[in-house]
Structure formats: structure tokens, C-alpha cells
Amino acid sequence: MTDDTGTADGRETTEEARVTADGRETTGDRGAADVAAATEGAGDLPGPLVGADWLAERIDRTDVVVLDASVGAHRGAGRRIPGARRFDLDGALSDHTAPLPHTMPGAGRFTEEMRNLGIDDVSTVVVYDTAGIYSAARAWWMLRAMGFDRVAVLDGGLPAWAAAGMPMEDRAPGGTARTGDFTARPRDGMLVGSGAVAAALADPGAAVLDARSRERFTGDGAEPRPGLRPGHMPGALNLPFGEIQRGGRMLPAHELRSVFRALSGERERLVVSCGSGVTACVLALGAELAGYRAVSVYDGSWSEWGRPSHLPVETGEPG
Numbered sequence: 001m002t003d004d005t006g007t008a009d010g011r012e013t014t015e016e017a018r019v020t021a022d023g024r025e026t027t028g029d030r031g032a033a034d035v036a037a038a039t040e041g042a043g044d045l046p047g048p049l050v051g052a053d054w055l056a057e058r059i060d061r062t063d064v065v066v067l068d069a070s071v072g073a074h075r076g077a078g079r080r081i082p083g084a085r086r087f088d089l090d091g092a093l094s095d096h097t098a099p100l101p102h103t104m105p106g107a108g109r110f111t112e113e114m115r116n117l118g119i120d121d122v123s124t125v126v127v128y129d130t131a132g133i134y135s136a137a138r139a140w141w142m143l144r145a146m147g148f149d150r151v152a153v154l155d156g157g158l159p160a161w162a163a164a165g166m167p168m169e170d171r172a173p174g175g176t177a178r179t180g181d182f183t184a185r186p187r188d189g190m191l192v193g194s195g196a197v198a199a200a201l202a203d204p205g206a207a208v209l210d211a212r213s214r215e216r217f218t219g220d221g222a223e224p225r226p227g228l229r230p231g232h233m234p235g236a237l238n239l240p241f242g243e244i245q246r247g248g249r250m251l252p253a254h255e256l257r258s259v260f261r262a263l264s265g266e267r268e269r270l271v272v273s274c275g276s277g278v279t280a281c282v283l284a285l286g287a288e289l290a291g292y293r294a295v296s297v298y299d300g301s302w303s304e305w306g307r308p309s310h311l312p313v314e315t316g317e318p319g
Helices: 029-039 052-056 107-116 136-145 157-163 194-201 214-218 253-264 280-289 301-305
Strands: 064-068 124-128 151-154 206-210 269-273 294-298
Touching: 052 157, 124 136, 124 157, 136 151, 136 280, 151 157, 194 206, 194 269, 194 294, 194 301, 206 253, 253 280, 269 280, 269 301, 280 294, 294 301
Parallel strands: 064 124, 124 151, 206 269, 269 294
Antiparallel strands: none
16 A cells, blocks of 8 residues: 555655656656656547447457456456456455555565566556456556556456457466566556545645545445444545446446546646545546546555544444
8 A cells, every 4th residue: 555645655756757647757867768668659549438340450469468357256257358357356466565545665676576477668558357347457557557548448357358258268367478668667646555645635736536445435234344334534526446347348438538528627736546446547537538637546445544543434424
């Protein structure tokens, strides 16, 4: 998880990795060159979301890497897109030394895991999950937070791929991909801690959006993790992540803009939260598609804020 400074790996930002929440580089020549190397050619992607046809036309390219970021009961189950590699959010791609679930690992660990998956700085990565659009957006956001822009989410995930009649294969034991040359370059502000969230709640130019169900948000529904208080952050707004999808796919951009505007008004700075930082990234994906450029994900989300602590909680509908 991040600390309150908002760095992706919880450490002081370095001179080669200071980038603002909207992706603007703020350091010297070395940082600019590194970021350019990581993002050059990202224009091959039509945006942060691709369809099954787009991927099918490119899946045999040696520079294209397909990642399965399924979690929970969907992790490692059933069939997969041919050649897909496991982005294991429940395993190596969370920091299990941290007290919270799905905590972002540090830059060194992330670099190692991406290289183990055969990802290069010039790879084009497409992420999916077997539930549709659920956990794939977390992998997309993590890569973006580590300075890598050549990544997109497969709209509709594996169900959409199968519905389009695309090829599938039985899930084989995890093979060893060649080692890639990926290097993480953490960006400031894309993953934030509780201090940054508290500041956003007090900022009239920011909106904090909670992707959990309405029942969990109001406190009428039980939290799936024991020991957490019911309810929500005072001043937060509820946008269940499923409400920005239709039939398991993301809403069109104009509809997403309408949904976000209805909640946030003219506020352009968004901080998104959920239970453990996974489905908050679905909101981050929707916000990007809607045209927002200053978006942060609260890494600890309700798994941190909902713990017994000094952090304020209220129940019921927002006043």
C-alpha cells in the first residue's frame, strides 16, 4: 500500500520517477527519456480499452503480451486466451508483507515480476479477467502507475472473447516465458494513501467515489472482510462499479461522462476507492474513458479506512 505521500511503492519519489497524477513528467532529462522509452509506440493501442477483434488481429505478434488478471474463484480456473500469462494479483503481484489485501508491491518487485512474465519496455500488453471487467483494470492501473502506458483492458474479458467465437485453450501449468527487460518507473499520485484521500474529501475541487455496492456503502450490508466498520467516508459518493458497465462491457464514453458528471459535477480531480483497491480501478478505467486526467486510486481502500481507527465513518445515505 502507499503511504500518504502517494508514491506507488510507499517510498520517497526519486528524481527519475516524479510524474503528476495526470501523467505529466516533472523531472530532468533522464526521467523524460525513460518514460519516452516505455511509452513509445503506445499509439498502436486505440485507447485504454480494446475489443476481441482488435486483439485477435494482433495476438500472434511477438511484441503482444496477453495477461490473465483473474482473482478469487476465477483465478486459474477454466480455459484461457491462447498464450495468456498469469498476472497473479492474489499471489506475487500483491505485497504480502503488508497488512492489507492486494497491496501494490514495490518497484523492484514489480520489475522482477514483469520481467518474469516476458514483458519488455516496448511490449504491447492486453489484460483480461474471466469475470468480464472486474480485476483486469487493477492490473492495467498498476502498470500505468509503474510508468508503462502500452497497456489496455480487453472489453468484456474472457466472456466477450468466447462470445465472439475466438480461440481458447485449456489452462496449462504456468510455463516459463523468456525474461523481459521491463523497468518500473513509479508515477506520483496514481496510487494514494489515507492522507491524500482525507485531503480530497476536504477539497471542493475533488470528488471521492466509492465502487462498493450501495448496501456496503450505506452500512446496511455486511463487509466481506472481518473487523471492518460499516458505512463510508463522510463526503464520499457511491458509484458501484457495475453501474458503468452494460452486459459485462464498459459503457460508451458519452454515457460514462454523463454518469461521472451526475455525481461529481464540475470537479475534475477524482479519487476512487472500493474494498481492497481492485474494483476502484474499474472506476479509474471508466473515468479515463470519460476524459478525466487527474485520477487516483486509494490503494488501501475500505480494507484500511474501515478498520477501527481515527478515520471518520458514517452510515446511511450521504447528506
